[in-house]
Amino acid sequence: MSQPRNAVQEMTNKVFPVLEQCAGATDAAGAWPTRSIQALRDSGLLGLTLPKEVGGQGAGMADFVKVTEKIALRCGSTAMIYLMHVCGAQVIAASPSPKKSDLMKQMAAGKALATLAFSESGSRSHFWAPVSKAARNSTSTVLNCEKSFVTSAGQADYYVVSSGAINGKSPVHSTLYLVEKGAPGITYGNWNGMGLRGNASGPMTIAGCHVDDASRLTAEGEGFKALMDTVLPWFQIGNAAVSIGIADAAATAAATHAANTHFEHLGQSIAESLPGVRARLARMRIAVDSARAYLNQTVDKISSGAPDVMLFVLGSKALAAETALNVTDEAMRACGGAAFNRSLSVERNFRDARAASIMAPTTDVLYDFIGKAVTGLPLF
Template sequence: MDLDERLSPVLAAAAADADAADAEGRFPAPAVEALRASGLLGLVLPEANGGLGAGPVEFVDVTARLAAACGSTAMVYLMHVSAGAVVATAPPPGLPRVVDDLASDGALGTLAFSERGSRSHFWAPVSRAIPTGADTVQVKASKGWVTSAAHADVFVLSCLAPDDQHATDTNLYALCSEDNGLTVSAPWVGLGLRANDSSPMELDVVISEDRRLGARGEGFRLMMEIVLPWFSLGNAAVSIGLSRAAIDAAIAHVTATRFEHLDSALADLPTIRARLARAAIELESIDAYVHDTAARVAAGDPDVTLAVLGVKAAANDAALRVTDEAMRVCGGAAFSKHLAIERAFRDARAGHVMAPTADALYDFYGRALCGLDLF
């Protein structure tokens, strides 16, 4: 089965439910069920684990198309893929089936990184693993946002390693939803991405050390080398999909809507055409940048670091401008739900605040340009 065949029923389910899920702030269960049935939860996971063994380019395509149908579903998918990629890179010995579960048995993954204490600086958790026995640690953590919080099966948790010397001496652990001590502490009520259940969680867990991903203190490296490229590309793809949905809806509106007294369409106004043109050109430029970066990551290009830092910020900020233009050319009509532009507009506001935030990425990029240490 090719990717289009797998994706088609997911897009249908996501598009059919997107407005209602957004209005109700409800998890997009029909779309996530369709994702489970499609095999796409295992898109980038190894074939040996039942995954599809695809790479970053396919991931960007699938995520952007999902976002055009339902931004919340795309964000749920992106967090699952980011979690799955790092778990598959450093499988925890204490959960020998977890990669298979994430790849082909319908388990949904997510990242529990951002903390109240260090906010968007996800690379520097303030929670700490405290040894409680020869092979166990206790972690108490206030995680500020966890996408799919009440719906995920596997959580990748970050915390400081027990014997840390530095704020980035981090451990990652895999937790399961049935583990004791995971509490969703408040409902998610967002401006945008209202259906992805990005709720705060309080964790007070005793974890066996064999749930750790990689060696002790290796969490920071795994975050930077594995999670960051997948998350940045996927988050950029969400921005692209939302932008494309907004432009397509705007074109449909301005070409169909008429001034009867002038016998002309909105699209007959040169200002409207120029605004759409600028937005479409910006989208195509960003799309090319993101696809080029995905291809370079797939090819193992050792010089791709700057592009990985750049794509998320560039796509997030482009989505702010593009969805804003789509709202503007559609006038007051864009405020109503029937054009499906205001949902893309609201959803697009989330990209740049998701860590690493766009402004933090510009600083990292500038540091890299100037030959300074990133951290």
Template sequence: MTTSLVEDISSIVETTVAPNADEVDAAGAFPRDAIKALGEAGLLGLISSTEVGGRGAGLRSAAEVVEHLARACGSTAMVVCMHYCATAVLEAHGPRETREAIARGGHLTTLAFSETGSRSHFWAPLSTATADGDDRVVLDASKSWVTSAGEADSYVWSSTPLAAEGPSTLWLVPADRPGLDARGRFDGFGLRGNASRPVTAQGVVVGRDAMLGTDGRGDEIMLGVVLAHFHVLNAATSLGLMESAIGKAIAHVTTARLEHLGRRLADSPVTRANIARMRLIADQARTVLGDALAAIEGDRPDATLRVLEVKAAASEAAIAVTDLAMRVCGGAAFRKEGGLERYFRDARAATVMAPTTEAIHDFMGRALCGMPLFD
């Protein structure tokens, strides 16, 4: 990350993200102030091309930004993660007007893939797209979990193909279209402020020019563009949560005392061993992330496998690290004002976020056996 980028993200985390993180979690409130600040600093346009006014940064920089956000607020990190995933699709296939709006920091976008009928099998949409004359398309859908639902300015939307053979087609759907409904409130266990809730579409009309890529080839965009961004940025979120959990655990054990014994908690070899385990697990996950980024950047033959691995490895590592942190800190960890239990809760979301860890293991097995990822 460049010096200016480090300064920008550090300043926003310190002045806006961190001070609001507890309230975002407690109230399940969307982090609007943080998203506004990120937009004004040009960080919503981080991966937008310089041609449209963006910073033109790559996936590695995006991962570093998301990790910094996650160290303070997992919900904010996830909103930005999904924004970058959708932005990557729009940079490859979207209209210039929307790309410029994102680059200016005035447009938040997100993915709308998961559906009620196919659940976490996001690659198999049941949503329909029906031609209405030569220039219009009608979308009907029941999306199950959409990050920034009702808060984003647009959705990168999946449906069954309009006319072609194939598994899916992608669309750019403005959030203000009549027939879109994102009502309701997310009251979840973790990542409580990311506004992840259902979105339904009843007779939503878009132009044929809202199609992203080729009809029936949405799976190619999912694999070629979305997969790397989603997995790497999810892993970065997990790493951010781990780093904060480790920091909080160390701060606690080096200051909390057993006064009757005249010792700190850190004076126990068992406590120190658990701290060491946390550090080792996090460092292993960071190494996997670094190798995945190197594989992508170097266009290595094993890049797809490394991308598949990184989300599963980091999410499982985050569960292990935050669980150890809770154990090491004991009863104090369960007090909300300490903040540790928030990281414990947030870390668990990645394992069930599509594709789930179990699905990723199947994908990895398919890749290793020379089989297609999707049936």
């Protein structure tokens, strides 16, 4: 993998040792990764993709993908928190809100962590169709939403919240709002996930929460456009990078285990002794590198505005999520009981990898979209 630019590399060099130290304990305790997130805040990486004028790094998707993959290689939970932050930051940066300049400065300075609160209990993984409805009084908009999963719930400083538009005529008439941590009417539920256990991806209830006009992040009813134009590409490629990082961690750990663990009675390592394990390791390596190549091609297509870019944007998350499921399963088998009894990080990778395929748009939905696209049908 090529290295990110030098300034970014300096930032990551400060963060990676902390992630390596904390990832296992974060998972075991199912606890918010306080030290890892503080390291991210201190490093400047929260402003990676924000403009230099607000103190950000002005980096594009290529650097974002590299950094996110390398975070996921070390800690899946932290990588998903980072991905959600960057998606939230991109929505805020693209918004017409008069608050955005100050907010971007806060994020670049590490003082503000953002996230997305889209999925609702009513429309489940169909995040593009919130069932909640915003209402209007004389001075503000009132939000009432049951959000089913929100990464960094109760921990993030800012929430990009979707809601059915005021007087919206269809489920895709939505509006995006900025809601601050601690705003009246917000409560957070618990998170006890199978994987990504440090994520705090619990439910969030927003009941009678008043937001001013400056907190509207899209024009009324234009939320769907922001979801498609901004959130979809950043989330898809970032989620793919998380899956590839997790899969690479498992492939690398399995190869290290096979090379350094011995059958004493044969005088050989597992790798020397077992061609079947060598073949598994080969399949894993090819799968990880192929998914990465597809993702890099997607990023190139986004920057060049290639006509078939949407197919690749949809495909990159689906391919990476499937790859992560397959590779972490192969890694569990290659490492045998050593992985099963949790003496290796492979079983954490196996559990963490399972989230991507059910995070919206889920892999099933992506296959349906891609099937529609290649047969000339409209996606919605």
